Amino acid sequence: MTENASQMNNLVVVGGKPTMNYVVACITIFNSGIQTVRVRARGGHISEAVDVVEMLRRVFLKDLKIGDIILGTDDHKDSRGRETSVSTIEVFLNK
Amino acid sequence: MTENASQMNNLVVVGGKPTMNYVVACITIFNSGIQTVRVRARGGHISEAVDVVEMLRRVFLKDLKIGDIILGTDDHKDSRGRETSVSTIEVFLNK
Numbered sequence: 476m477t478e479n480a481s482q483m484n485n486l487v488v489v490g491g492k493p494t495m496n497y498v499v500a501c502i503t504i505f506n507s508g509i510q511t512v513r514v515r516a517r518g519g520h521i522s523e524a525v526d527v528v529e530m531l532r533r534v535f536l537k538d539l540k541i542g543d544i545i546l547g548t549d550d551h552k553d554s555r556g557r558e559t560s561v562s563t564i565e566v567f568l569n570k
Numbered sequence: 571m572t573e574n575a576s577q578m579n580n581l582v583v584v585g586g587k588p589t590m591n592y593v594v595a596c597i598t599i600f601n602s603g604i605q606t607v608r609v610r611a612r613g614g615h616i617s618e619a620v621d622v623v624e625m626l627r628r629v630f631l632k633d634l635k636i637g638d639i640i641l642g643t644d645d646h647k648d649s650r651g652r653e654t655s656v657s658t659i660e661v662f663l664n665k
Contacts, residue, residue, distance in 0.1 A: 518617060520617070525659055533643060546624060
């Protein structure tokens, strides 16, 4: 997935890259004038999404407000075609 | 840490054990008559805490309501005595 595909409008999807990549992506969106950024992750990347939010809030954007936090589950098929499910998180950040 | 130490009153701290252990711990607390359970985790266990919440909500307690979700950071010293920080999550579940 390219950097562009993981970042549509105000959505940042956190995956396996260094935390700072996603922090910078969020700052870039805020700097474009957008007031709300959504940070989303699935499965084992959920912890990293929280790291991104915490680093933004504590280090880079101290007036950042954490809005709704939505937990959910995505059903999908794994590589062998079996039904499986994975937890998701979406955090709304407001400047 | 023993099972008792990780579960004080209405608090379930999610660590490295199987997800079902924590799911059962939450159900046990609800069954004792307590209306609110707090599910807490740090660092890489945050994803597992979301798995616990989602399994409870989707499979075992379909009328469960997710209340506040608090993200935070714990500062602590690592095994070499260096200051480090770790992200935390706490999810309030209401029966």
